[in-house]
Amino acid sequence: MYNIKKLNKISPVIYDYLPKEQYNVTSHLEDSESDAFLVRSADCHGMEFAENTLAIARAGAGTNNIPIDRCTQQGIVVFNTPGANANGVKELVLGAMISASRNLPEAYDWAKTLKGQGEEVPELVEKGKGQFVGGELKGKTLGVIGLGAIGIMVANAASAIGMNVIGYDPFLSVDKAWTISMYTHKAEKLDELLEKADFITIHIPQTDKTKGFLSTPEFSKMKDGVIVLNFARGGLVKSTSLFDAMESGKVKKYVTDFPDEEMIGHPGVLAIPHLGASTPESEENCAVMAAQQLKDFFETGSIHNSVNMPECIVPPSDTVRITILHKNTPNMVGQITNKIANYNLNIADMANKSRGEIAYTVLNLDHDVTPEVQAELGNIEGVIKIRVI
Structure with missing residues (x-):
């Protein structure tokens, strides 16, 4: 179960894409309990993000209400919805x-x-x-x-x-x-x-x-x-x-x-009082795109339409999947694969994408990943955030 906190009123169409059996989507959550945030206009600059926060989805194109640099440093993927409105x-x-x-x-x-001028x-x-x-x-x-x-x-x-x-x-x-x-x-x-x-x-x-x-x-x-x-x-x-x-x-x-x-x-x-995207159609389109992006990210690790992380679309897999956000530095992938090899884990498939100083590696493994393996990977210098799906 993923906890997603709404920071603004969002079209209820999101519940068609984030079913309650898997997602707890509500405005009644503590920030520290939230795995992700859904936001429109709320100012997030004063927020403190917990270690468990994975993503922020902005139902709109502009993201100046979100502290992008700080999110990047903390390994929080920031999505927006270009074109939806x-x-x-x-x-x-x-x-x-x-x-x-x-x-x-x-x-x-x-x-x-001219009101009151009658026949004139x-x-x-x-x-x-x-x-x-x-x-x-x-x-x-x-x-x-x-x-x-x-x-x-x-x-x-x-x-x-x-x-x-x-x-x-x-x-x-x-x-x-x-x-x-x-x-x-x-x-x-x-x-x-x-x-x-x-x-x-x-x-x-x-x-x-x-x-x-x-x-x-x-x-x-x-x-x-x-x-x-x-x-x-x-x-x-x-x-x-x-x-x-x-x-x-x-x-x-x-x-x-x-x-x-x-x-x-x-x-x-x-x-004009900021009416550009103030239509039911635009608000619904933005909500749908934001919800789909969060769903894909949580369930497959795919990153699409992120303003701060590499684009990485990966299909669903029956294997164990581990995703790693890390600095885009030499030999990082080599260190990751060596750590996994040391535990006799076989990599069935992998993807690695970069964007400036940040990179994202997705690995499909034929074996379960123990907390010990996660800890070893997390200790690699430059690794920002690890998640097992």
Whole structure:
């Protein structure tokens, strides 16, 4: 029985994948009793993780609410669910582009002021509508920064409605590239996108390196009157630079799903209260993916969609399986296999994957693994965490 603590409200669909006969999934657990955590927005930075904690599954893409480095040091696998909420965000980005371009928020607010004018309303509407005239999206150029699951869906949808699309992602994978519309032009340099786009939408993770990704140098290269959309993370856009760009007319409007105190009420900002993935469909998709990842990890040792550990997909096995998270140093696998050989244990199959300074070794053995063997393996310098399945 595995204990999984919910730190937020999670769609009950998780119980279809984590049956109660094998998994105790509840919010009523002590942190120290939890083998894993399911989280959406709860801040985990102040948490202390016990030795028995094996994994954290984030039902969403962003993981800035999780102490990734500390989890890595403690051998805790952190999963996220990239793409599970992509359609919900994509649709909101398209709606936001239309709203900003056609001045719908301003028009809506103005129309409410006509309440009580009786039969004069139709005439007042015709007289006043000219102040809200906006442009169509068809034929305009959209720049998409970051071609991950969401960015690609936005790019493809924009192409389908007749927009010219420029995408920029220096780390675009081959698998992702196959899913991009043939009509999307891939920019080799960010400047090419900034100089040509009428709309710019950013879809990259927020890290120490990407914080303030759009700042004064980037805004200065944009077309006058550009509309910028941020449905990724607030810190990707430097606020002071943005306000300067709006004051000068360089940026016509800024649409953000992550408003702060300064942005709320600003005439050039369309502030949305983090609604990108707030759909029943997105929440269910994220919950399903998170639950499946935990189930696969607990039952087979497979690691898929981890933000801090190597990708390692291993099929179920009838043999005894031992998984070892360890430092990615020379002769580590040799030391592990030698220890096992010293106990006359036969390795039927094995996998070894690495990611930076961390590696993951999975071994299928023809014999049971005693506590003594586990202790011997754990004493190898650089071994972080061992588990027998």
